[in-house]
Amino acid sequence: MxxxxxxxxxxxxxxxxxxxxxxxxxxxxxxxxxxxxxxxxxxxxxxxxxxxxxxxxxxxxxxxxxxxxxxxxxxxxxxxxxxxxxxxxxxxxxxxxxxxxxxxxxxxxxxxxxxxxxxxxxxxxxxxxxxxxxxxxxxxxxxxxxxVQLLAVNRAIWDRQGLGHLLPTREDPTWTFSQFEAALEAVAIPGKFWPLGMQVASEQGDYRVLQFFWAYGAEIYHDRDYSRTTINSPQGVAALEWLVRAHCRGWIQRNVATAGNSLNDMFWRGTIGCLPSGLALRRSYEVALRDKKVTADVDQDGVVDFDLMFTLPPTRDGVVPRLPxxxxxxxxxxxxxxxxxxxxxxxxxxxxxxxxxxxxxxxxxxxxxxxxxxxxFADQPDVRRVCGLAAECKPADMGATSPHYYDLRKRLPPQLQFAFLGLKTPAEALADFEMEAKRVLSSSFK
CATH class of the missing domain: 3.40.190.10 (Periplasmic binding protein-like II)
Structure with a gap:
């Protein structure tokens, strides 16, 4: 025992x-x-x-x-x-x-x-x-x-400010990309509130940031060919450029390069408004609620403002939606x-x-x-609805079945950190990742 x-x-x-x-x-x-x-x-x-x-x-x-x-x-x-x-x-x-x-x-x-x-x-x-x-x-x-990764949203952040109309509904939990950008812009408060939570401190949770690469049509691997990476592409550079601009605009929290497991706590406190996440976050929310860690209070009236909703992540027009x-x-x-x-x-x-x-x-x-x-999710009709929509999306290939999955996975976050910190351009960061990936892959694929 x-x-x-x-x-x-x-x-x-x-x-x-x-x-x-x-x-x-x-x-x-x-x-x-x-x-x-x-x-x-x-x-x-x-x-x-x-x-x-x-x-x-x-x-x-x-x-x-x-x-x-x-x-x-x-x-x-x-x-x-x-x-x-x-x-x-x-x-x-x-x-x-x-x-x-x-x-x-x-x-x-x-x-x-x-x-x-x-x-x-x-x-x-x-x-x-x-x-x-x-x-x-x-x-x-x-x-x-x-x-399956979705987007978790605290819609009370928008509702309490009379901006709920900018969000998708539970009946139709989908975004256009321009709608998503308008919703972020409307509630961002520089140095105080960041509508989108993200972290690139480590490879743990990397699918959160990768979701925006898939939204632009970029892929890490193409057609299960694990002999080369394909994220260093025009679509990949455009995606990282959008993420860096979103960070500069105050849409993504300033500690994106160092945030780790604290991201959920920021969500509960109401300092970020949404984050890419799996449905397990609802269970975490129930535990946080029980432990009195959910303290978001938009209008400072002493009443917790939290209304958890899941949507499909936004995707650029013309891009086939992919979910990991x-x-x-x-x-x-x-x-x-x-x-x-x-x-x-x-x-x-x-x-x-x-x-x-x-x-x-x-x-x-x-x-x-x-x-x-x-x-x-039998007692969660909104979750069943968004899961039904997710099932219609193509799976995103993270390379989990590649022999070099973890070795390559841990090499991407440092390059993303350089981009967010302004030490490299998005194009330089992805080109350097591709060079590292080639060195790793050359040991097995010749």
Whole structure:
């Protein structure tokens, strides 16, 4: 058994030598799971709950769970891989776990979906299928749940100033780009209120800024060709020029180059009015509301002004709308002992059953990977409407299945920082990123 005090810390009780120990590391994905609110007040509680359920069925097993914060998912796991002691099971974003597949240290998991593949949503399966050394597509991760990026708007910012007519409606949550610009211009207050939240401090959340590249018709990769990047294009330069101008005009907050996880707090406080985000933000909003962190007050009357609405992100006229999907899945590191391998696979089978996926989807306010898990938005007609519109958009290719995804991903933010800080022109920043990308890619594609 395991007692865990907060994310990324653990205490292990002594284990009977005859029992099989499974180390399960995971994202800080959910808390306050519907129906289990009292048992899941903190991140990591739900995974411990699931571990106990599995151990009750398999008394020969001890599952030790460890909740890693977002930063340690990119630091601690690679260190354990280098040391030859990774966890047995890892739940994380497929853009990170794909790198372990290309290192040849993950188990293929196709057998876990035998007879059930049709129940999994195509947009999540496509990110989990990767080529093996013979070129065959293999399942490197069992999809759990995921998100599609939208635009989160606190429409109370505009409504309280009599400017609500500048925004889309819940019945038609779409923008023209000129409408979006007019809405930003109308409420911006230099040095005090920035209508659009953005961050390029790190690669975490890079899809927020990349959404505006897709809005201009730019692509990071074209037609799944991962031998070259294509963001350094006329469309890409135009997109970055727009972002830099928006920053100079006071539409984007001034700490864009250094802001990280504080972006949501700025949203709750009412210092920014909208930000690209997944639907999980609604769950974060409910928690922030409970914790009295939502303090936006437009007219300073002591009453909180917050009305969360989701829309499709704006897209330039003539550009085909593209939205990024992010898939969280469960991977298994190579197992030498066949008995333990069987039990690890049974644990992953348990975690990926419909009922568990449904719980994750509802708690995270994300889309469940299984169709049989139903919709977590049954009581949210506005969200169902915008999700329906999102399903009609083409998926944006972030390169999550590329062997060099993370290495390239972390090289773009510094160039964007230079552009926002005025140290490079947008054209120079993207040209320099392209040069770095060519150096990285030349090691594999010759």
């Amino acid at each position: 395991l007692v865990l005090c907060g994310c990324d810390s653990a205490f292990h009780e002594p284990v009977d030598a005859e029992r099989v120990v499974i180390e399960y590391w995971h994202q800080p994905l959910v808390k306050l799971v519907p129906g289990l609110e009292r048992q899941t007040t903190e991140v990591g509680d739900f995974e411990r709950y699931l571990a106990k359920q599995f151990m009750a069925r398999h008394p020969e097993v001890v599952v030790r769970t460890q909740c890693l914060n977002w930063e340690d998912l990119t630091r601690k796991v690679p260190i354990t891989v280098l040391g030859g002691r990774p966890p047995d099971v890892l739940m994380d974003y497929v853009g990170r776990t794909s790198g372990y597949w290309y290192q040849g240290i993950l188990e293929p998991l196709d057998q876990l979906l035998h007879g059930q593949r049709q129940d999994f949503r195509d947009q999540f399966l496509s990110d989990a299928l990767l080529p093996d050394r013979d070129g065959r597509q293999r399942l490197h991760s069992v999809p759990l749940c995921g998100w 999907y992010g898939t969280n899945g469960i991977t298994v590191f190579r197992q030498q002992d066949p008995t333990k391998r069987h039990l690890v696979f049974e644990f992953v089978r348990f975690l990926s059953q419909t009922s568990v996926i449904s719980q994750y989807a509802r708690a995270a306010n994300q889309l469940g990977s299984r169709k049989s898990a139903g919709s977590p």
